[in-house]
Each structure stands twice: as structure tokens, then as C-alpha cells.
Amino acid sequence: xxxxxxxxxxxxxxxxxxxxxxxxxxxxxxxxxxxxxxxxxxxxxxxxxxxxxxxxxxxxxxxxxxxxxxxxxxxxxxxxxxxxxxxxxxxxxxxxxxxxxxxxxxxxxxxxxxx
Amino acid sequence: xxxxxxxxxxxxxxxxxxxxxxxxxxxxxxxxxxxxxxxxxxxxxxxxxxxxxxxxxxxxxxxxxxxxxxxxxxxxxxxxxxxxxxxxxxxxxxxxxxxxxxxxxxxxxxx
Numbered sequence: 001x002x003x004x005x006x007x008x009x010x011x012x013x014x015x016x017x018x019x020x021x022x023x024x025x026x027x028x029x030x031x032x033x034x035x036x037x038x039x040x041x042x043x044x045x046x047x048x049x050x051x052x053x054x055x056x057x058x059x060x061x062x063x064x065x066x067x068x069x070x071x072x073x074x075x076x077x078x079x080x081x082x083x084x085x086x087x088x089x090x091x092x093x094x095x096x097x098x099x100x101x102x103x104x105x106x107x108x109x110x111x112x113x114x115x
Numbered sequence: 116x117x118x119x120x121x122x123x124x125x126x127x128x129x130x131x132x133x134x135x136x137x138x139x140x141x142x143x144x145x146x147x148x149x150x151x152x153x154x155x156x157x158x159x160x161x162x163x164x165x166x167x168x169x170x171x172x173x174x175x176x177x178x179x180x181x182x183x184x185x186x187x188x189x190x191x192x193x194x195x196x197x198x199x200x201x202x203x204x205x206x207x208x209x210x211x212x213x214x215x216x217x218x219x220x221x222x223x224x225x226x
Contacts, residue, residue, distance in 0.1 A: 006158070034213055043203065043218045044159070093158045101166065103149055104205070104214055106158035 006107025121217025
């Protein structure tokens, strides 16, 4: 089945620093990637939709200057949390879709802790 | 009315029981239906994907879609402790539009 790899799985950083999270589709080309955030015992919250070669579309309330998304190729998208603060601590999950009617596949998530 | 409604549970069943998980949705334009399983601290894993009314079976799992009632179900037969997880229903219209997720149902299968 389709595999989406997300790295790192866990990161701890100091307040004010930036963190980059990578999302790769390993065995298919992803026309679109989605980034989600999930709080404990809560459902997934869509942050942004990213299409290869174009600017990401952010959901209402998500700061695009804080959560920088780059979708440089059909197999790689990155999320950079800039000037991280403790309230940015969360579980971030990427997902990728091949296109058309294909289902969505998720990475295993990145647990970010900002101290 | 929310686009997708899913009872968050928690749902606790004995090992071997048949589990029924359900979602309702409001927009009849939705065409594609998925069920994901999410273990704690992991990303969701695709279990079932269907786009037509009726049943789809895969091992112990059966997905059921009733488009006329806007109701989808996931049945788990002979449930196992390893099935303990959160189950999310997800639907979308077509193309690369974002999925709409239910809130997820937490299931515990007790040995």
C-alpha cells in the first residue's frame, strides 16, 4: 500500500527556535499534501493544503507566516514552525493523496514539544 | 448541523464481540468514504475505502454505506484487544478536496 514517511517522529526545541518537519510519499507521486494538527484526544484539525509548485492554502486561523509550507516536489512537502512557542506544542501529521479519487494516506506524525 | 457526526464513545466491548461504529453526514454530494484507525501517538491508518452504497468486506472488517440515509458504518467481527484504537470516519467529494473527518470513536476491546 501507499506509504507516507514523516520525519522526525519527535522533536523537542527551545522557545524561539524553528523546527522543520518533512513529509515524503515513498511509492507514489502526491499531487496534494495536507498538514494536520491534533491535540490530545481530539480529532484532526486541517491546517493547510499544499499542491506541488504552488503556494499552500491555509485554513482560517492558521498563521501562514508561522507555519511555512513548502511543496517542492511531487514526493516532498515540509512544514516549518517558525519562532516556536510552548502553545505550538502538538502532534503534527501530514497526509498525501495521489490525485483523483485516491484515498488519503497519513504519515506517522511528529510530536513537537516546545520548552 | 456538522458535516460529519460521529459518536466519540468511549466504547468498551469484550474480546470476540462484534463492534459497530457509525457516522452520519449531511451533504449528499459526498461520494467517497473512508475509515481510519489511529493508535495512540500514531498517524491514522487507512482501513477501508469505498465510494458506493452497499457493503465492502476486508477480513474482519466490513464497511457499509447507505447514501440514501447518509449513514456509514464499520463493523469489526471477532474483535481483538489489538483493535483498541480510535476509529475515524472520513468523507470527501472528489478531486483533491480535503477530507471531512468525524471526531473519532475510541474503542477498547477487553481481553
